[in-house]
Amino acid sequence: xxxxxxxxxxxxxxxxxxxxxxxxxxxxxxxxxxxxxxxxxxxxxxxxxxxxxxxxxxxxxxxxxxxxxxxxxxxxxxxxxxxxxxxxxxxxxxxxxxxxxxxxxxxxxxxxxxxxxxxxxxxxxxxxxxxxxxxxxxxxxxxxxxxxxxxxxxxxxxxxxxxxxxxxxxxxxxxxxxxxxxxxxxxxxxxxxxxxxxxxxxxxxxxxxxxxxxxxxxxxxxxxxxxxxxxxxxxxxxxxxx
Amino acid sequence: xxxxxxxxxxxxxxxxxxxxxxxxxxxxxxxxxxxxxxxxxxxxxxxxxxxxxxxxxxxxxxxxxxxxxxxxxxxxxxxxxxxxxxxxx
Numbered sequence: 001x002x003x004x005x006x007x008x009x010x011x012x013x014x015x016x017x018x019x020x021x022x023x024x025x026x027x028x029x030x031x032x033x034x035x036x037x038x039x040x041x042x043x044x045x046x047x048x049x050x051x052x053x054x055x056x057x058x059x060x061x062x063x064x065x066x067x068x069x070x071x072x073x074x075x076x077x078x079x080x081x082x083x084x085x086x087x088x089x090x091x092x093x094x095x096x097x098x099x100x101x102x103x104x105x106x107x108x109x110x111x112x113x114x115x116x117x118x119x120x121x122x123x124x125x126x127x128x129x130x131x132x133x134x135x136x137x138x139x140x141x142x143x144x145x146x147x148x149x150x151x152x153x154x155x156x157x158x159x160x161x162x163x164x165x166x167x168x169x170x171x172x173x174x175x176x177x178x179x180x181x182x183x184x185x186x187x188x189x190x191x192x193x194x195x196x197x198x199x200x201x202x203x204x205x206x207x208x209x210x211x212x213x214x215x216x217x218x219x220x221x222x223x224x225x226x227x228x229x230x231x232x233x234x235x236x237x238x239x240x241x242x
Numbered sequence: 243x244x245x246x247x248x249x250x251x252x253x254x255x256x257x258x259x260x261x262x263x264x265x266x267x268x269x270x271x272x273x274x275x276x277x278x279x280x281x282x283x284x285x286x287x288x289x290x291x292x293x294x295x296x297x298x299x300x301x302x303x304x305x306x307x308x309x310x311x312x313x314x315x316x317x318x319x320x321x322x323x324x325x326x327x328x329x330x331x
Contacts, residue, residue, distance in 0.1 A: 025328045029317035059326045106310065130296075135303035148296035152289055158245060201245075212303040214310050239246045 010039040011114065012174070013097040014087035016080055017044055019051045020101040027099075028060050028069065030107040038114060043090055045083045046073040081191050085181055088174070097171050104213050105169040112209045113171040123176040123204040126162055126196060127169035127211035134164075138215035150231055154193070158238055161200040162208060168192040169211055176204055189227055190234030194242075201242045256281070 013031060017024055024044060031042055044057050057071045072090050074083070084098055097113065099105040105127070113125045129136050130151070139147070154165050166189070180202065186194040199206060263274050321328050
């Protein structure tokens with residue numbers, strides 16, 4: 001009965017890490033706590049962290065079993081987009097979840113992503129912070145203002161079809177992710193936005209679920225002047241290429 | 243069709259309508275000349291309004307930060323029990 005309930009779907013959770021020694025342990029504990037009713041594997045793509053992230057993952061493999069936690073490291077920091085491509089190569093599930101390792105994405109929302117996908121048959125379920133039930137904690141007024149401004153600009157110009165463009169907590173049908181990621185060229189901040197806009201243009205069925213986002217790195221605003229310029233360049237790029 | 247083409251098409255349609263108004267002279271010409279200005283101003287107002295409304299209704303979740311701390315404590319206890327060396331806090 002227990003096996004029956006788990007169903008046929010398998011979820012590969014790809015988590016890129018760089019110096020996330022403590023967080024990766026916490027996140028894996030929480031993933032196992034919240035996904036015990038599902039078939040899944042966690043794929044940690046570590047970019048040669050000097051803080052011993054990989055040692056921790058190996059210890060966790062002893063606790064949880066090597067078939068549930070896969071460590072697929074790379075020699076050095078090579079960027080987020082290629083980390084997903086790398087992880088995807090080793091994914092055995094028919095669905096793939098991508099999430100950040102810094103615990104701003106809480107694994108407790110994974111069941112709602114899965115439930116939404118099963119209910120709607122969507123190819124992509126994306127987490128959104130900007131609806132009822134969602135939210136952000138730990139942002140100052142400036143950060144909120146930039147975020148809202150960027151969002152209004154993108155909604156007006158791009159018509160992306162989703163309310164949270166830069167959120168990166170998403171569930172993909174594996175074939176959809178492979179298809180979309182092969183046509184994405186942006187790096188860094190714009191990468192997540194390009195992924196979802198290309199998915200919309202390709203006509204994939206996208207659904208949203210509310211998530212909360214707790215920013216634990218207080219004070220260090222990731223949105224400086226150069227990020228805003230990058231964002232605007234990304235917006236322009238998406239306008240003319242999608 | 244590239245997205246920029248769609249937006250251009252809309253702008254061209256609006257311009258065509260405006261030129262039509264100028265030609266047909268159903269409303270006084272001096273008003274018609276001001277219409278593009280009104281259009282740009284209202285677009286700007288729309289943007290500011292949306293940002294303002296978005297800011298006022300910005301959903302926050304302070305309780306989630308507390309819950310996360312509980313989860314972190316729970317996870318740390320589990321790691322200690324299972325001999326995973328997560329190091330000092």
